[in-house]
Amino acid sequence: MSITQQYLLDAYRARSLGEPVPPAPGTHDRRVAPQRRGDRRFRAVLAGRPVRHRFGAALDRWRRRPT
Template identity: 55%
Template sequence: MSVTQQYLLDTYRAAQHGEPAPPAPGAHDWQVVREVRDYGRFNAVVRERPARGRVRAAVLRYFRVLRGGGARTPRPLP
């Protein structure tokens, strides 16, 4: 059964019982995305890690290693 079929069945049952219709599929997707982001930030703070910029820093580290620039070599003395 697809999501649309389940929604239509739930709407029909709600109408038969005089209850309010359930929310349409996808109505609260952005709210869920925000809550997942906030949960990740909360866990980062609890684990004493930076709450912002973690993904960008990880991607930059990954590409730096791929380019071979992960570790800097000291400059030669004059």
């Protein structure tokens, strides 16, 4: 069963029971991404690793590459 089919089934069930309809898939994706990034940084600190940003690290490697 796909995520869309599951959502439609849950929405139908909620409507028939008079409950609020669940949010559509992908509705809160923009809010979840920064939270996941913060969680990843927090876990790196707890593990004693340096907190590096992937994009910044890639830029540093690009700047330091020999020409």
